[in-house]
Amino acid sequence: MSQARTATFDGIRTPHLSLRELMPHDTTALHRVLGDEVAMAAYEHGFSPAETADWIEGQVRRYRDRGFGLWALTDAETGEVIGDCGLTIQRVGAAEVVEVGYHLLRERWGHGYATEAASACVDWGFAHLDAPAIYAIVRDTNLASMNVAIRLGMTVRERFIKRYRDIDMPHLAFAITREGWRSRHPSP
Ligand SMILES: CC(C)(COP(=O)(O)OP(=O)(O)OC[C@H]1O[C@@H](n2cnc3c(N)ncnc32)[C@H](O)[C@@H]1OP(=O)(O)O)[C@@H](O)C(=O)NCCC(=O)NCCS
Incomplete structure (x- = not known):
């Protein structure tokens, strides 16, 4: 895919959150999100611990192959893993697109954290990738x-x-x- 060249990720910081690469040792913490059948209603099942471990392995492969994937979403103050958020390549019809994805720990819903994280990831995507648009694919x-x-x-x-x-x-x-993103976030 030409629009998403390989990029280097060295973390993202927002007012409340911090994003870093997921690692196998995050499995237990991320499983609190991906194993929650309420949070995962759109997938029709909460993941098993093995599926969460596979999910992280998949992101690590993405980091290696392209330089980005879904990252660990952490509380900037405590470092607690409260979800994942990041960019992946997905198919929409015949096209491959860059998508922002997000999964947040249920007890952290309703504070604007998913939007804060996703917005920072879209910023990162437009700064580091050639994508003409960034997508969110939603059931x-x-x-x-x-x-x-x-x-x-x-x-x-x-x-x-x-x-x-x-x-x-x-x-x-x-x-x-x-262009739409730039008009909403003009550089100073
Ligand atoms: C999708 C998901 C991440 C959304 O989380 P969220 O907390 O509702 O989303 P936001 O972070 O944007 O927060 C917005 C909410 O916080 C409220 N809020 C409180 N303080 C806020 C602030 N300072 N800034 C912005 N919003 C704030 C908003 O009013 C809004 O609540 P409302 O929807 O009741 O009006 C969450 O539901 C989730 O993890 N779902 C399961 C996984 C999933 O389905 N992922 C997407 C797959 S496509």
Whole structure:
């Protein structure tokens, strides 16, 4: 894919949060998020510990292959892992796109943390990748996630079906263009 050249990630800091690469030793902490069947309702199941470990392994492969992936989302003050957030390459129809993804510990919902983290990741993406737009791909039942995409300034571009665990799941592809992002975040 030409629009996402390999990049180097050396962490992101926001007012409340810090992002760093996930490591195998984060499995137990991240499993509090990915193993929570309420948080994972859009996936129709909470992950098993082995699936969480595989998820982290997948991100480590992405860091190696492209320089980015979903990162560990931590409380900037305490270092506690409270989720993941970052950028991956996903398919929307025939196109490969850069997507921002986020999963947050349930007890941390409702404070603006997902939007704060995702916004910093979109900033990073436009600064380090050639992508003309950044997407958020959301199951059509996942209202909280759609609201994050909307808070980022994204609009709906496409509706498509994703087949996951033998279930056809309608998804919406939200996106914001590089120009759209720049107009919302003019450089000083
Ligand atoms: C999707 C998800 C990350 C959204 O988390 P969230 O906490 O609702 O999202 P935000 O961080 O943007 O927080 C916004 C909420 O915080 C509130 N808030 C409180 N203080 C705030 C502040 N300083 N700034 C912004 N929002 C604030 C907002 O009013 C909003 O609440 P509302 O939706 O009740 O109006 C979370 O529901 C989640 O982890 N879900 C499970 C995983 C998942 O589905 N991921 C997406 C897959 S596509």
